[in-house]
Amino acid sequence: MTDVLHAARVTKRFGGLVAVHDIEFTIPEGSIVSLIGPNGAGKTTFFNIIAGIYDPSAGEIIFRGKSMIAHARRAWLEPVMWVLPALAVGLVTFLLGQSGASSGLIALGILFTIISLMVVMVVGVARPAGYSELLMKLGIFRSARPNDMVVAGLGRTFQNIRLFQNMTALDNVLVGMHSRLKATWIDALLSTPRDRREEESARQRAEELMTLVGLHGRSKEVAKNLPYGDQRRLEIARALASNPTLLLLDEPTAGMNPIETADLTRLIGRLRSELGLTVLLIEHDMRVVMGISDRVTVLDHGERIAEGTPDEVRRDPKVIEAYLGTPPA
């Protein structure tokens, strides 16, 4: 079994606070791995690093064999690569113009410099598809952003549900499909047949996903009007819409009653068996964690204190201490 994700000695500091310290972590393909730990243990921070929201202070994330996220090594090379040639050409034109005293050339030089700086700015800020990859190929490393991670095959949900509240359930799932659809704004403006076909099949697939998570026939409802448990399900459907290889679930059963929790646990199991997904789970409900995980990693104070099968972890004295405190001497 290959590893879908490998976190190599990841550290994240916020000012003086070390939220995640030197964590080594792997997720084998097709497994369900859980991350547990007391509140404030750094689980969500670690999660956010994987999802591309935070840059780690050290270490890197290798996702599906590619280094995707790392502390910004050699990031300074990027402006050098773009800005310096632009400035150089601009300067040369300018000097040529001055020696020949041709104001046209001078203006051209200035214009060229301004235009290339603008291009650099727009490209650097917008980072269109493939740009990050180009930089990586050139040996200039820039961490993937959340949207790059989704393109690479990662889907996630949030601890506190973050649906697009005022959009319909179907639209929520369709937004999840965004990175897998190819229609550009020009296609949309012209309403090309390709665009219409794609839209049609996307809608169909979205309906299928909603059925999969148990929201059949509710596609037209506005997300915020759905009951709480269904909102959680919808968020999972939205995350699935991008066809992820790895699904990150941040406390998917928080706030659910035991019946809903059991249902959702079954659903997570089905995601693996039917879709072949790999799942990383943060969860407080130990019934869920111990029931479906292949491996469990325990964090406390940003450190990994235990790792193993659910049974091993449950017996680990360090884990017991972290959760229950030191036994009286």
Add this chain to the structure above:
Amino acid sequence: MSRLVPAAVSTRYGDRWRVMQDRLRDVSDLHRSTTIVVSMAIAAVLMIILPKLPPLNIIQPDGPWYDSFANAGVFVLLAMGLNVVVGLAGLLDLGYAAFFAIGAYTYAYSNSPFSGQDLPFLPMLVIGAGIAAVFGIALGAPTLRLRGDYLAIMTLGFGEIVPIMFLNLQPWTEGTNGIGGIYRPEALPGLGEFTPVSSFNYMIVMLVIVTLAMILMYRLHGSRIGRAWMAIREDELAAAANGINTVVTKLLAFALGATTSGLAGVFNASKLSIVSPDQFLFTVSFTVLAMVILGGIGNIWGVAAGAFIVFLIQVVFLKQINTVVEAFHIPVLSDINFLNYQFLLYGIALVLMMLFRPEGLFPSRARKAEFLAESADLDAEETPEVQGSLGEVPGAEEVFGEASGEGVR
């Protein structure tokens, strides 16, 4: 709401009306572009015929009416463009008039004795819009990483800078006087020559532009891009976590808004045949924003209709109040020039709107649902939060509950 009313309570007439409405809605959703063309054609016929009949022709003859309609069209276009930025993508742009100015000055440079150029009108519409788009991107690239208030302040600054640049770059823009004597468009097939009084031609051109713009905007709205805009408006972080490149998408909204504004600028410059910095002050940005909010933010046709109505009220009816009041020599009122009070009216209208109809005059369906749901679900919303906080902090015993079993104890 309609579905909440039990069938027994509502009258049969009401039912039939609702069924008809729903059916109409489904058809119009399915054949969006055709619906727009047909309804704009109906609007065009009404706009041509109504001013020739009482009561409209009592207020003013048809020529000035057509002129007002064409001018209103400029603001309809502006409002529709700003709606993309503010209504769909949720980016508050307070300097929208800047792109209007850039479009207008582009046309002035291409068609005036000042520059000695006389380029054709229709291509210039596209070019002016394109240049405005370039400026939109140039402004957007460094600023769109800002959020909310900060973005609004940046755009406000840009909106101030542009007219001031045009004002102070005397040698290139003629400063306060502006560039005058802009040439009229060449004769168009089917419409004939444009003369200073050919407001009818301008109105027809405007109708065509608005129709096209509306079709394109509805297409974008229902596409992958439109959904991405709305997702960003709802929750930017979640949008990014769902694979949307938020910066590119926001930049696109900004550029398209600027394009529409530039288009309106070109049209306006050719119609007024003069551009000067005072046409593009903050009041224009504010007016357009007020129109978007009054019309029903996010709803394309609603915003267009809102802008049209607001503009006509402002330009035609305020003027009429003046004449009426003066004609009857009403004591205090005849001393007031009502045209000076248009911003007071905007203010009052906005306040009343927020109090009584916060979703706007013509809200989109989703937005209507949003406001209805908010008032209906106030107590229902509490429940999940309570549950959430209970679930998040389980006691230690609960944590190891039944799973721990033999291991711990």
